[in-house]
Amino acid sequence: MIAALKEDNLLAFNEVYYAYHKKIYHFILRKTKSSFLAEEVTQLTFIKCWNYRASLDENLGIDIQLFRIARTTLVDQLRKTTAYQEKVIHVVNSYLIPQDELWNRMAEKELQQQLAKAMEEMPPMRRKVFEMSRFKGMSYQQIAHELSLSSRTVEAHIFQATRQLRHYLGPLLLAWWIGNH
Template sequence: MNTIAALKQGNLLVFNEVYYAWHKRVYYFILQKTRSSFIAEEVTQLTFIKCWNYRENLTEDLNIQLQLFRIARTTLIDFLRKETIYKEKVIHVIDKYTLPVDDLWGKLAEKELQVKLANALKEMPPMRRKVFEMSRFKGMSYQQIAHELSLSSRTVETHIFQAIKQIKHYLGFIISLLAWLCRF
């Protein structure tokens, strides 16, 4: 009696022989495709379960090896498809019901930085503050600022350099703290 005919009749001894003869090969076939021992174990077990459950559908014209690997391949495709759908649903639910942490930290950090920047600007000498605001907030070039305030371009450049240095000094701790928080 051939193997497939015996399987179709529900012969458990033949099924055990097929299982022990092909289990490792099916496992390594799946492992090679996925590089995941967990998926390889799951899909291998599902392959043999399907082989047994649908044994009446096995074709006697094809050898058991070909049919097992066909079952393994389709089982792997189904498994990966279900995993992908599951992950997408989980991500959708998480996105829907949680606050975006990056946005929350970003908004808090932005607000904190605005307050600290305003305080740093208040402590600057009036001309330095005015030059910095014209450059950074109004987007004016050094030449435009120099022309409007009757200063040399070099003086404007010095004011900007000193303003940035003062802001860095004033915000140093905050920037370090934010950089640390952004890691999480």
């Protein structure tokens, strides 16, 4: 199979793809609990397999090499996601401060509307945890204690809220940042 891949055999690649796509997807899904990330990493795994087929080791099974590529790709994606989230959190936090002047400091009316829309669309508990953290300045432990949740659950709510805000505000924040720097 590897020899056929090295010879640019698309039929062999299709065979590998159909034999391992679901296995790679479920492997990543078990690790991340994120269908989005599992889909992304699975696709990137097969893209990398094809792009670097000439360097595949004929002494190792294709399954071993695919799972190695998947693990490496997952680590890369998590690093990129974490770095991006930290940047977005920094920008969002500069606006999500517990002060009455918050809305006055927002330069973009659309940004304000999108923030409100994103907050409205959050599940009630996620919104409450996020507001306690960002608007009231409470620590994860304080929120966990007040709401009878674990700190990990609070952390997960904050992560999901940040992800949702990034979805709604990311392009607007980027445009604002470019316009102001």
